Structure formats: structure tokens, C-alpha cells
Amino acid sequence: MKINEVNVNRFIAKSKVFGVDFVINPYVGCPNACMYCYASFLRNLKGYNEEWGTFLDVKRTNYKLKKLSVEGKHYLMSSSTDCYNLYEEKYEITRNILKQLINFDFTLTIETKNALILRDIDLLKQIKKLKVVISLNTLDDKFRKDIEKNSKIEDRLKTIKELTKNGIYTIVAISPIFPYLTDYKAIVKKTKDYAKEYEFEFLNLKSMTIKKKVLKYINEYHHDLYIKYAKIYLFNDNTYFDNLKEEIKLYCQEEKIKYRFK
Numbered sequence: 001m002k003i004n005e006v007n008v009n010r011f012i013a014k015s016k017v018f019g020v021d022f023v024i025n026p027y028v029g030c031p032n033a034c035m036y037c038y039a040s041f042l043r044n045l046k047g048y049n050e051e052w053g054t055f056l057d058v059k060r061t062n063y064k065l066k067k068l069s070v071e072g073k074h075y076l077m078s079s080s081t082d083c084y085n086l087y088e089e090k091y092e093i094t095r096n097i098l099k100q101l102i103n104f105d106f107t108l109t110i111e112t113k114n115a116l117i118l119r120d121i122d123l124l125k126q127i128k129k130l131k132v133v134i135s136l137n138t139l140d141d142k143f144r145k146d147i148e149k150n151s152k153i154e155d156r157l158k159t160i161k162e163l164t165k166n167g168i169y170t171i172v173a174i175s176p177i178f179p180y181l182t183d184y185k186a187i188v189k190k191t192k193d194y195a196k197e198y199e200f201e202f203l204n205l206k207s208m209t210i211k212k213k214v215l216k217y218i219n220e221y222h223h224d225l226y227i228k229y230a231k232i233y234l235f236n237d238n239t240y241f242d243n244l245k246e247e248i249k250l251y252c253q254e255e256k257i258k259y260r261f262k
């Protein structure tokens with residue numbers, strides 16, 4: 001892993017995400033190295049030759065948040081990295097930002113796949129309007145290892161449970177749903193006692209680089225599904241996801257689950 005400590009002027013940026021005012025990305029790059037990562041375009045943008053998931057910029061700053069830019073606002077942490085990636089244990093960039101944020105009245109959404117968030121429960125409990133989103137798209141750790149590094153299923157299940165037990169509003173994002181591989185019902189069954197709501201997001205392969213990577217993987221390791229994936233991602237046939245969306249809606253209504261699609 002190539003680590004660079006970089007000095008930045010500030011760690012917040014105006015958000016392009018609907019309903020969110022500011023995003024905080026304490027790092028550039030992400031050791032989770034998800035095969036489908038929508039943020040991997042940053043690799044070219046930042047001029048890295050390394051593969052996504054093999055470099056990390058650690059953002060150092062003396063920036064102090066001001067009441068006016070925080071109070072009443074909705075912050076998202078993080079949109080293009082995992083703020084609880086394994087290097088956060090050493091650098092504590094996220095923890096130090098949280099220490100500033102707890103002084104204000106604002107809304108915070110944290111998205112992560114990592115159990116390290118449990119380290120900061122003491123701070124998280126002090127944020128009144130907090131939602132934590134834990135993503136999970138399989139219960140099969142072998143498949144998880146193929147598509148995501150550094151974050152075991154078992155640890156994520158434990159994290160969901162612990163956060164909820166500590167009174168933190170926890171959402172399970174079943175994301176991204178890999179056609180014919182993600183068993184959303186099994187994930188719901190496993191997490192239902194702890195998750196307050198669910199987000200569903202289908203695998204999006206708009207980026208040509210990611211599309212090539214994912215289709216190559218499917219062809220090599222799930223060859224029987226390749227034609228089905230080609231239909232969706234090469235011939236733009238939406239039937240599978242249209243039907244799945246209706247099926248999920250019905251299932252969630254029957255199970256009385258709070259849900260939304262991303």
C-alpha cells in the first residue's frame with residue numbers, strides 16, 4: 001500500500017448527493033478495493049498509476065469547522081473512501097473530525113463497511129441526528145473476498161448488531177446487488193432484528209473500466225451467469241432489475257420493512 005500524508009486546507013466539500021449539504025472524505029483512495037467501486041475514477045483524476053485500493057492519501061489539516069457551516073446541515077462521511085478503512089486505526093483522521101463535529105447540532109450519515117467504527121461509539125453516541133449505513137451484498141465470504149477486500153461479513157454483521165445495541169440508528173445497504181448472486185432475502189433475515197431500515201442499490205456498470213473488470217470476473221468465476229450479465233450490461237436489457245425491484249417492494253411490504261432504493 002502506498003501511503004502519502006498530505007496537507008489540505010479543509011476536509012469538507014459541497015455535496016453533489018441529493019439531500020446532503022457537505023461531504024467529508026478523510027482519505028483519497030480506499031483499501032477496501034471493491035471491484036465495482038464507483039469512486040475509482042479518482043485514481044486517474046489524482047494522477048495515480050497504482051491500482052485502485054493500493055494507494056491512500058491521508059489528509060492532514062488544521063482546518064476548524066465553524067458553527068455556520070455545520071449547524072442545521074446534513075453531512076455525509078464518506079462518498080469516495082471508507083472513513084473507517086483499516087489505516088484509520090493508526091491515523092485517526094475520522095476520529096479527530098468527529099471530535100470537532102460533536103460540538104454542533106447537525107445531521108450526519110456515515111457509510112462504512114468496517115467494524116472499526118465501533119471504536120468511536122463514545123463520540124457517535126453524542127451525535128443526535130446520526131445514521132450509520134453498513135453495506136453488505138452477500139453472506140458468502142468467498143464471494144465477498146473476490147469483490148471486496150479487508151472487511152469480513154462476520155465483522156459487518158457484528159457491527160450492525162453492536163451499533164443498534166448502542167442506540168445508533170443503523171441502516172443496512174444491500175449494495176450493490178450483483179444479479180443472480182446477491183441473496184437479499186438471506187441478508188434481510190440475518191440482520192432484521194438490528195437494522196432500522198434497508199437501502200437497495202443495483203450494480204451499476206456505467207464505467208467502461210469497471211464493466212470490463214466485472215464481466216471478466218463473471219466470465220472466469222461464474223461462467224454460467226455470463227450470458228445473463230451480458231444481456232443486462234452489454235445489451236441494456238433492464239427486465240431483470242425491473243422484476244427484481246417489484247419483487248423487493250412486495251417482500252419488504254410483507255415483512256413490514258422500512259426500505260428505499262438508491
Ligand code: SF4
Nearest residue numbers: 030032033034037081
Ligand atoms: S468501500 Fe466504497 S469507496 Fe471504498 S472501494 Fe468500496 S465502494 Fe469504493
